[in-house]
Amino acid sequence: MSDLITVREYAYxxxxxxxxxxxxIDHAYISSSAFDHLCELSASFSRHGAKVFELAGRRKLRLDQYVGVLETKCGTRIEILPKHVDIEPSESNEMVIAKERELLKKMLKVSLHLPYRDAGEANLSRFKQPIHEWIIDQFLCNFEKLIQRGLRFDYQRVQEEQKYLRGQLQHVKHMRQSPARKHIFPIEHDIYEVDRPENRLIKTALEVVCKKTRSSKNWKLAQELRLMTGExxxxxxxxxxxxxxxxGRLLVLYADIKPWTELILSEYMPVSTQGGWRGMSLLFPMERLFEHYVAYHLRRILKDWKVKTQASSQHICTHENRQIFKLKPDIYIEKQNKKIVLDTKWKLIDQNNLSGRYGLKDSDIQQMFAYSHHYLQHSSEVILIYPYRKDKFYQPLPQFAFNATDNRALLKVIPFNLDKPDDIKNYIFAPTQNIVLLK
Structure with a gap:
């Protein structure tokens, strides 16, 4: 059985x-030891309020909305990709995996502010790399570039005893020495060396990479860099x-490698796990990645609008003369007197399923009503954003009205095409369509 398992969100x-x-990619089979380790992790996550897996039977787990990579004690690595595209009859698993990996790379680049650069056709083979190998590859490329341009050194203050004078003599210590040690000088001086925090962290990340990578190309480059930075x-x-x-100006070359170093050394997890084993663990909530991705493109497209994420100026209740229970919409945009509240949902809805209310949840609609009331006083529309789906959700739904007598209290439900993000501008400012009254 392969030691790398690739699945998607909500897979079994x-x-x-x-x-x-x-x-x-929707149902994988793993070893008994790997399954037991995931059950232990699931219990640990649940105690801290994070839901990554749920039991779907005695020997079956169902994944939730976290993506990334997990490594078990037995060496099995599980790569979890977004569930964004429907599998066409003509598409193989490998084609779907390549699409989902590329999507996750784009979303991670935006959400984590990664300085990712791709050279184009020469790097097409990298699309086949698992996400953790892609992260390792980016780290090594930036480290190699940094060494070529020159590592930064720093002065370190050293206190020692020598038979010769160098730097500053510590007179008090010297005077207190016995006559037999008068020929020994306690001195203090600076050494210009490579031992500084940035270099120590990069070297530590390199050691992790040497142990974790399973790509022959990455392993070879990591070992070469290790030999060059032995000191x-x-x-x-x-x-x-x-x-x-x-x-600063002298450390500008370190700016590109810092995010990759943080990513490797922090080993993103939903909660802190107890014990010495962590493996290569990088998990990201898709809800948050989607929110950051949409907000990034709104800032890029709506340059004359003020775009704010996680606004928290309003509360839903007042209790004993103080406001409690903050209302925090994902995105709040404003231009002069025009205000719009937007909320992102990483859920798949179906515009053809009218009898099932398109797959919209009561809690999501009630949440948008609260935003409309407290942030906008029902004077402007609120917008729910869901991922675009070919043949399932490719255009905005008919607008919903919160109030039969006021056409300003509207709710829009629009798609966000992750491959064509600029389309969202037309949907946000589209004229009023057929209105469905919410009851």
Whole structure:
């Protein structure tokens, strides 16, 4: 059985057995030891309020809305991709995986502010890399570029005893020495060396890469860089060294590699897990990635609008003369007297399913009503944004009215095409369509 399993959101993971079907991106079979490790992680996440897996049977797990990569104790790596495209009859699993990987790369680049650069056709083969190998590849490319341009050194203050004078003599210590040690000088001086927080963190990330990569190309480059940086010590306090990471004109070359170093060393997880084993663990909530991706493109498209994320100026209740329970819409845009509240939902809806209310949830509509009332006083529309789906959700739904007597209290439900983000501008400012009264 392969030690790399690639699945999508909401896929099932079952324990493999003799004669079990071949794994697909929506239902994969893993070893018993890997399954038990995921069950332990699931219990740990649940205690902290994060839902990454849920039991769907005695020997079956169902994934939730987290994407990325998980490594178990037995060495199995599970790559979790977004569930964004429907599988066409003419498409293979490999084609769908390539599309979803490329989408996740774009969303991570925007959400984590990664300085990702792709050279075009020469790098098409990288699309086949799992997400963690892509991250490692970007880190190594930036590190190689940094070494070619020159690592930054720094002065370190050193206190030592020598038989010769160098730097500054520590007179008090020297005077207190016994006559037999008068020929020994306690001195203090600066050494110009490569040992500085930025270099220590990069070296520590390189050590992680050397152990975790399974790409022969990445392993070879990592070992070469390791030999060239043997004099750099590893970081003994990663959190403290990140606080001391400096920026400025002399360290501008370090700006590109910092996000990749943070990504590798922090090993993103929904919650902090107990114990010594973490593996290569990078998990991201798709709801948050989608929100950041939409907000990024709105800022780019609506340059004359003020775009704010996670606004929190309004509360839904007043209790004992103070406001409680904040209302935090995902995106709030404003231009002069025009205000619009937008909320992103990483859910798949079907505009052809009118009897099922398109797949919209009561809680989402009630949430938008609260935004309309408290942020806009029902004077402008609120907008729900869902991912675009070919043949399922490719145009805005007829607008919904919160109030039969006021056509300003409207709710729009619009698609966001992740491949054509500029289309959203036309949907936001489209004229009023057929209105459905909410009851």
């Amino acid at each position: 993971l079952s324990v493999a057995y003799a004669g079990c079907p071949e794994s697909t 750099i010590p590893k970081s003994q306090n990663i959190a403290q060294d990140f606080k001391q990471w400096q920026s």
